[in-house]
Amino acid sequence: MQKKQTGLPDEVGTDQLIAQIINGIEDVKGQDIEILDLRDIENTVCDYFIICNGTSNTQVNAIVNSVQKSVSKALKEKPWHVEGSDNSEWVLMDYVHVVVHVFQKHIREFYDIEGLWGDAKSVKIETTH
Numbered sequence: 001m002q003k004k005q006t007g008l009p010d011e012v013g014t015d016q017l018i019a020q021i022i023n024g025i026e027d028v029k030g031q032d033i034e035i036l037d038l039r040d041i042e043n044t045v046c047d048y049f050i051i052c053n054g055t056s057n058t059q060v061n062a063i064v065n066s067v068q069k070s071v072s073k074a075l076k077e078k079p080w081h082v083e084g085s086d087n088s089e090w091v092l093m094d095y096v097h098v099v100v101h102v103f104q105k106h107i108r109e110f111y112d113i114e115g116l117w118g119d120a121k122s123v124k125i126e127t128t129h
Helices: 010-027 057-075 105-111
Strands: 031-037 048-054 081-083 090-094 098-104 121-124
Touching: 010 031, 010 048, 010 057, 010 098, 031 105, 048 057, 048 105, 057 090, 057 098, 090 105, 098 105
Parallel strands: 048 098
Antiparallel strands: 031 048, 031 121, 081 090, 090 098
């Protein structure tokens, strides 16, 4: 399976993209931020998952909007695809090499993406809130 291409150079672009996504999540106090590195796993559709959660539909929407604004402002990039905004329990933002999952806490616990992708290297981001 061939991966989709963005206008960003791979390594530098991906690192900058991840940094801006994390900034966007932290700006609106997104919780339990975790990065899963999928690069060593065969047949994945992207290189990284960034997973976080909010406490309500309103906060999930705020996180999604904040991430889009942060990435767009700094890198002039838009997500290739966004889905789940209708009910805001689990919103997926596809930035090609990086896919962002914004959950409400109980939905995140139910689907347990971290458990499903247990072979991935995982990094938890410490936040100050």
